[in-house]
Amino acid sequence: MGIIAWLVFGALAGWVASMIAGTNERQGCLLNIIVGIVGAxxxxxxxxxxxxxxxxxxxxxxxxxxxxxxxxxxxxxxTGVRRRR
Structure with a gap:
């Protein structure tokens, strides 16, 4: 996949994951992309x-x-790491 496809794929995966985990309000588009790519x-x-x-x-x-x-x-x-601090 090209870099644009990876960014779109990461953004979608990160956005869906943030909605499932309940962190959507605290994340922006850039963090959704990063979370989606690392999550992949x-x-x-x-x-x-x-x-x-x-x-x-x-x-x-x-x-x-x-x-x-x-x-x-x-x-x-x-989220678990943040709560411990």
């Missing part, structure tokens, strides 16, 4: 661990779900 890496890594197969990302529904799941995990971890 986390989700792909976890997918590989669970299934034993390498995850090949594309612009499809499976990649989107994996990215959203990874982003939700990232947001819950970050």
């Amino acid at each position: 890496f986390i989700g792909g890594f976890l997918y590989s661990l669970v299934t034993g197969r390498d995850f090949v990302a594309g612009f499809d529904i499976t990649s989107f779900i994996v990215a959203v799941v990874g982003a939700v995990i990232l947001l819950f971890v970050l």
Whole structure:
């Protein structure tokens, strides 16, 4: 995928994850993109661990779900870290 596609994909995944995690009010578009892209890496890594197969990302529904799941995990971890401080 090109860089623009990654940014759009990350923004969508981060936005959906922030709505699920309840952090949408505190995040802007840039943070949604970052959370979505990092979440895609986390989700792909976890997918590989669970299934034993390498995850090949594309612009499809499976990649989107994996990215959203990874982003939700990232947001819950970050929220937990912030609450401890």
